[in-house]
Amino acid sequence: MIKMNLIPIGEVVDCYPSRSDAPRQGAFGDRLCRIRIYEEFAEGLDGLERYDRLIILYWLHLSRRNVLKAKPPGSEEVRGVFSTRSPERPNPIGLAVVRLIEMSGSTLAVKGLDAVTGTPVIDIKPFLKDVDCRGVD
Template sequence: MDRDPGEEQVARPLRRRAKPGQLIADREGRAMDDTDLRPGERAIELDPPDDARLRFIGRIRTPFASRADCPRQGRHDGPDCVLELDPVWGGALDGIERFDFADVLYWLDRSRRDLVQQSPKSDGALRGTFALRSPVRPNPIGLSRVRVVRRDGPRLVVRGLDCLDGTPLLDIKPDACSYSPEAPRKAADVAES
């Protein structure tokens, strides 16, 4: 039976085999693979993506081997993680030491891409994918603001990541907040005495 590429699937678990490392657990500790749907979640059948021609510039080394180990949100006082750039990009880090923080973009290569609505707490409450910071996205690009710890050649040690070990690295941008003008105050920002 042919399916329309935009046709939705509703609460029907997809039973394809998980790739190695894709086994996750829900809040109650029950094993789920990345193709299972929680009650009420909706997925769509997708055409193969067009090539965006993204170039991975390296890999990210973290202590997180599985999703069960990985925090939902990185912390600046969390463990040291290493952005390992391919040697050809080592010089692109020149000057990064001047910054305390940087934005890191990465490709969440082990995430599914077809969910429209998700139940992040496995409690049946649904939210749209674009209203979540979930790694499950049509284009699984991760973004973390990290604390720069030190540079070691083509390696940048940082804190604040929430991705799995071996995640492909897309880009690093120094924190530009120091260049942004302060936003004008609004009446709601000032408490009345």
């Protein structure tokens, strides 16, 4: 079988102290969080400052992976995890569309992240309105 191992490209160095402090969705919070990209990947950030929104993928290191059912917040209904944004899922990858507030060297200050401090970051992609919100009214 193909091997799919991730490498951390950086980490969340300043955001929510614990899971219970984080909002249900980062987009609902207004906290300024910091992501530090490791020196060996810093070159990959070149050009990022032109975007005001980014997609951050991160590894939900505190989550269980052996969960296939979840109860969305505020719901009594148990559903499949793939129909929820629960952090507990077979591959615990978090996804947040954040606003890039400032880039200083290889540290990004962002708003809209719902990660705890210490979370490994695995990818950053520019958010493209015409692609990611295509046809959404």
